[in-house]
Amino acid sequence: MPAKRQNLILDDIASELGLSKSTVSRAISGKGRVSDETRQRVLDYAETHGFTPNSIASSLARSRTNNIGVVIPSEAFSNEIPFFQECLMGVCEAAAKRSYDVLVATIAEDDISVLKRIVSNQKVDGILLTRSLVLDYPADFLKNARVPFVTVGSSSDPNIVQVDTDTRTACRNLTRETLQKSKTRVALILGPVAYIVNQDRLDGFTSAFQAAGKPVEDALVIKGVTGGKAVKEAVMQAVAAEADCILCGDDFICAKAAEQLLASGVTGVRISSFYNSDVIRDYSLVDSVVNVDVRSYGFAAGETLIKLLEHEPVEQKTYVSHSILHYH
Amino acid sequence: MPAKRQNLILDDIASELGLSKSTVSRAISGKGRVSDETRQRVLDYAETHGFTPNSIASSLARSRTNNIGVVIPSEAFSNEIPFFQECLMGVCEAAAKRSYDVLVATIAEDDISVLKRIVSNQKVDGILLTRSLVLDYPADFLKNARVPFVTVGSSSDPNIVQVDTDTRTACRNLTRETLQKSKTRVALILGPVAYIVNQDRLDGFTSAFQAAGKPVEDALVIKGVTGGKAVKEAVMQAVAAEADCILCGDDFICAKAAEQLLASGVTGVRISSFYNSDVIRDYSLVDSVVNVDVRSYGFAAGETLIKLLEHEPVEQKTYVSHSILHYH
């Protein structure tokens, strides 16, 4: 005996209950008016017989999938890995909460074919772009394809809905605390200011000095530093300028700076970092770091995207909270 | 002027080319007979006008989604994180290669509601279960729901299609190498033998001894060790039995063992581990570890699942390769 049809469908319930398909549909989806009694009958039947609507059919009829796509760089460097995974978990949490599912799309720097496929196949209602060094290419593509999307991290394009840490405030706070610890000569080593995030860091740094009524010394602010070698040179420059504390723009700079201080035998100089990560953890020279709960970061991003999809109001830019961790 | 319809559909092409919808469908899907000339005309038109078939509609008609689901524990301890992420990347790669997409389903130990939802909503054609401490619950559910699935890692159920490292061989090789390094008194510290993976480790260990013609000393094989405290006791027991080398069943045991040796000031005892991970990396006492390329592990699992879905023959158990890393 061939199994006829595994799953119950609306028609089955309808004929079983002497109703029309549409009434059953309304009762189950909760949209449209149905008498309380009828609704209850349908719900009871569905419950006891384990009916679940076929989401594919529903998708086709409504032109909505209830899926969101998360774009992740496929060659995430190993010390970036925790970020994307934690972020993804947060997104999943947000999605589950509103009955969405999460599709992952990995992209290589020069290959967004997977992203293109899920978009042109209409497998998702919207996309989450996780921080990537090359945000622009995918973002442009999505804008062009008119697919709703949200970025995790900042974008220079003010029209893009984005979720980010309040880098400026975080850096201001860490700088303020540092100044309060009676550090008199605080240096900053920063990556390229072409990146928005570095501009924000610099802003925060500067404004903390202003608030404290202290001048920023040019010799102590070293910008545009990229690569381990440059960091080490910057460290020696800061030391030469008699810094007693070095603030680092990110975790890489921080790790390299600590390495250099240890290697060169310089003492009396402490370090803090504007971005936390595992690469830092080992160094005894590090005082404080800006720390972000990446999981709730992802959660916020997921929530924002879903709101966008459901036409609920969203901020053009959502800030997620940070904390400052003190190691010593 | 309201945008009529964004995307081209089969009907558009059909009427444009003076064909029927079904012919166009056949030409594009490649299934069914179409004259070469017609096929080419259709393909050309589709190409130049950027037609992509609506996958939802196709899914509804074929009852296949071309999605696979990957189940990941939502509370993955931080040192497990790289595993799942790397594995997921591998799966994505395999999926992309065959035009599948990947849906992630996070589950908590006691809550598989997300998994249940994607299954009952028929959002995926099959499921990949990534190694988890509580594999049985989801696996039972999937068997019951008659959803095709593959596990990453071993299962005690021989009917389940699984992809795994060849633990036995790996451990045998590492043990053999260790014995060859003129270690005379090699100890083993192992977790609970209730886990298949630990049985395999023990097997590999034992068979290397047999091959070398050496007897295994009972005092040097410590099984059923769980928790940091037990590991440390086991280490002292091995030291008391005059071990000059300790093989550890997994990364946790390895890390704790190294800690204990350092703390207790014991010298002359080296360590190797049957499983590699980041938690180990720091210790100077560690000689060699079994290492698995987790990404290709995920790739193999993804490939196996897709083959299963496409009714291609698959091994009931696929082994992925390992290597042995020498730190010192």
Place this chain on the structure above:
DNA sequence: GTGAAAGCGCTAACAG
């Protein structure tokens, strides 16, 4: 080799 027609299972006007 091609076309007509009947679905896949659900949703959404539109009547009543």
Place this chain on the structure above:
DNA sequence: CTGTTAGCGCTTTCAC
């Protein structure tokens, strides 16, 4: 409040 009627866009018999 409920039923009828068209679809959503693609696949797939079944004829011709």
